[in-house]
Amino acid sequence: MSDNNSKTTAAQGPAYGDEGVGADGPGCAVGLKAADYKSGKRPVWCAGCGDYGVLNSIFNALAELQVDPDNLAVISGIGCSSRLPGYIKTYGFHGAHGRAVPVACGVKVANPALTVLTVGGDGDGFSIGGGHVSHACRRNIDITYIVMDNEIYGLTKGQISPTSPVGARAKSNPYGTVESPVNPMLLVLAYGGTFVARGYASQPKQLVQLLADGMRHKGLSFIHVLSPCVTFNKAAGYDFFKERVQDMPADHKTDDLMGAMRLAADESRFYTGLFYKSDRPEYTEGLRRSGRKLEAPPPVDIEAMIHQFS
Template sequence: MMNTPKAKDYKSGVKPIWCPGCGDYAVLNALMRAFAELALPPEDIVVASGIGCSSRFPAFLNTYGFHGVHGRPLPLATGIKLSNPAKTVVAVGGDGDGFSIGGGHIPHAARRNIEIPYIVMDNSIYGMTKGQPSPTSPPETHCKASPYGTLEAPLTPIMMVLAYQATFVARAFSGALKEMVAIFKAALRHPGFAFVQVLSPCVSFLDTYQHYREITAPLPAEHDPGDLMAAMQLSQSVEPLYLGIFRHTEERPGYSQGLQELRVRAEEKLPDLTMFDVLDSYER
């Protein structure tokens, strides 16, 4: 591993094919910077994704990567983490990937508290399939698939994941790079499930840059991320739409650490049994 890594040391030879101005470029840059500032060796990192423009992410990094199937970055990342807990495993994807087809996986990752940062590049639209409304699209979203607007109320990801009792919950914005790097570093250091919603505009189908510039603000300086009720309350604010770390607690152990402890307890209880004895007992 290089001595003082630079963000570019994490870049692969594959040039991103995102539209010029896509918010996902900032997310890629911020994550590479966070890796560099934490001096994480690329060979110790695995990035798992689903399907979507944002999910192309692993190809642009020279870490290990797995471009999986739609909506499944979390089960994929969970399997990788459990089979090799020493690796830094990061799950990434879009709001369609994470909150539509993959929505059922978030509560379980949160309640397990698996040691994975999960970065959702939320552009409130399905970018890859050319602009259908997503679970976070505001009701007034007019696009090809909803020319008269949408009827469904948008999900509120921060409030939702706080309710799932995630131990780290944050919101970043592609227009605020320095702050995003700080959030990613904290998420990468967190010994549990770390959910980060990044407001990452899709300049081709729903350009929200200006809107977010106008309505976002940092969380109040006095906010205590250990206070779940305060985090819940702040997550309901629409204007300002807060950026920063809503929740951060280390009161629950991470899942792979817990599993290790469970294994020790089980071995203490059954000191003389081998796996072959267990298999034999099934055959009898």
């Protein structure tokens, strides 16, 4: 089992401001640093929540790619993890539970020049919003979808989620759930995602690379991040993942869909790394080729809009 690029201890999650790797990485000697992407709002997540590690890794990945905050949009639904857009100094939309993916697709179609990040929890993405993921994948629209999976509903104080294992106990299921969990990786591979990877909130070096590669990829990038909820899911905390997280086998070929599915289906461990990548045509480019005009919309007259709705 490998936890080789973790910079935190198993019992302790990453802390806010712990940008670490990448802050002075490639392309950052001049220009934007990870800290430049901070909105200045301090996250309200519990101390030790895995989502801090994801946020810090996003800061570093944005700095590595030198993404212009004016050309970035971060879209979420509702959940602890969905608070993330508020912490990044860029355009953001904290929308309705389960609707992050369709909103992100709309943003990308409206302005294909934008880098669009979509973020949220396993409940947001695979329970109430599960129906949207298949369509984003089959269209291969160029958004990067980051799911922070804690196997629980965090914001609503600990109910069973679609990724909770059989037997998991929570306030909603005091005798243990009898429902089989969904496997987000297997679903996205089957739906046709063209960049499918898994990271762990406590392995920032690998996560930064997966996020940066996902953003570089032209098409639907899905990054499943194991992100412990230290308050409502103690059964799947850092110690649990430390025992089960393992690097991808060195001989895995990232164009081997069936091999990727076999690794994703292995329930005895959580492989991390890039599972699958392919170069299927991207949706907005397809629209453009079909003759549809896709141009950045004219700047919005905010005053006129406020007047219209007042």
